[in-house]
Amino acid sequence: MTHPGSSDDLPLGTPPSYSTTTTLSLALLTIAASLVHGALGTFDYPLSWPGGVVYILLAGLLLVYGVLLLIRYAEARDAMSDPLPRTAMYATRHERMNHLTGVGLHAAALLVACIWMALRHGSLVHLAGVLLSLWAVGLVQRSHRRQTTA
Numbered sequence: 001m002t003h004p005g006s007s008d009d010l011p012l013g014t015p016p017s018y019s020t021t022t023t024l025s026l027a028l029l030t031i032a033a034s035l036v037h038g039a040l041g042t043f044d045y046p047l048s049w050p051g052g053v054v055y056i057l058l059a060g061l062l063l064v065y066g067v068l069l070l071i072r073y074a075e076a077r078d079a080m081s082d083p084l085p086r087t088a089m090y091a092t093r094h095e096r097m098n099h100l101t102g103v104g105l106h107a108a109a110l111l112v113a114c115i116w117m118a119l120r121h122g123s124l125v126h127l128a129g130v131l132l133s134l135w136a137v138g139l140v141q142r143s144h145r146r147q148t149t150a
Contacts, residue, residue, distance in 0.1 A: 017143055018069075018076035026102070026139040027073055030066030033132035034059045037109050040129055044116055055112050062105050069098070102140040106133040 017023060038059030045052025110133035117126040 018072045019080055020143065022139055022143045023069060023073045023076075026136060026143060027066050027070035029132065029136050029139060030062055030069060030102070030106070033106070033109065033129065033136055034062035034066055036132055037062060037113065037129050040113065040116065040126055043125075047119075051112075051116070055116070058105070058109055058112060062109060065101060065105055069102075072098075099140060099143070103137055106136045106140065109133045110137070 038056055041052050041055030041059055044055055110130055113126045113129040113133065117123050117130070120126070
């Protein structure tokens, strides 16, 4: 059974999605967004410790996701120059799950930032977190479309 974007659908020689500049941009943007959301969580912590803790933990998950994505990018770039690759580096289940994880984490961070904006009556500081997460969701969607249409 093949899935859309599986290695059977991609033409031979298509670079793996992890090796694109979109992935590098997404990794760096996710790391930046995690730092912004984490800082906002520490400022929100005194107002509501459960909400602040959840926000900080979510920022930590975003940081882990961004660092792992950066590592995958470096591995993919290195593996592209391997003269004897051991496995095909095309769309795999792992890459499809990466898409869902990225959208889920950034959507959750966006939602939490919007909730804090509403609770603080339009705090513009949280708007930076909202915009970074919106941009990241757009990048995740763009990289996923590239996988399924390539």
